[in-house]
Amino acid sequence: MSDTLYPMPCTVQQALVWAGSCLQAEGIPDPRLSAELLLGSVLGLDRLGLIIHSDQSLDEKEGLFFQEKVLRRVRHEPIAYLTGHKEFWSLNFEVNPDVLIPRPETEMLVDEALGIVSTQTGPMTLVELGTGSGAISIALTKSLKHL
Numbered sequence: 489m490s491d492t493l494y495p496m497p498c499t500v501q502q503a504l505v506w507a508g509s510c511l512q513a514e515g516i517p518d519p520r521l522s523a524e525l526l527l528g529s530v531l532g533l534d535r536l537g538l539i540i541h542s543d544q545s546l547d548e549k550e551g552l553f554f555q556e557k558v559l560r561r562v563r564h565e566p567i568a569y570l571t572g573h574k575e576f577w578s579l580n581f582e583v584n585p586d587v588l589i590p591r592p593e594t595e596m597l598v599d600e601a602l603g604i605v606s607t608q609t610g611p612m613t614l615v616e617l618g619t620g621s622g623a624i625s626i627a628l629t630k631s632l633k634h635l
Contacts, residue, residue: 498545498551499544500527501542507519510558510562511523516562516564524538526571557570568589576595579623588621
């Protein structure tokens with residue numbers, strides 16, 4: 489990837505095209521989605537918001553912050569660390585490099601635990617050691633309230 493950054497100012501759409509091209513050139517999976525998630529995190533917009541505001545110009549601070557995130561993604565830094573959050577079990581978790589990112593496969597663990605717990609009678613204690621983001625414990629707790 490060229491170390492040349494996108495010239496500022498630019499619109500949301502121009503920034504997305506630039507980022508998508510950079511990410512695609514480096515073999516990053518789903519480059520457009522990555523670009524949208526990164527720019528959305530910078531601007532505080534969801535993907536629909538990016539479409540609605542596609543002609544909006546990024547100010548210099550937003551542009552530089554976005555470019556920094558794209559360059560970090562080019563180095564294969566996970567999206568969750570770049571945006572600071574990850575969805576798990578329909579819940580939004582704050583993440584950073586100090587915790588493991590909740591993975592979709594871990595949702596199977598929650599499913600299995602719920603299956604076991606639902607057959608139990610009487611009081612029980614669940615313990616999760618080394619919780620990291622706490623995704624498993626929180627997902628179980630939220631789900632058990634509905635059983």
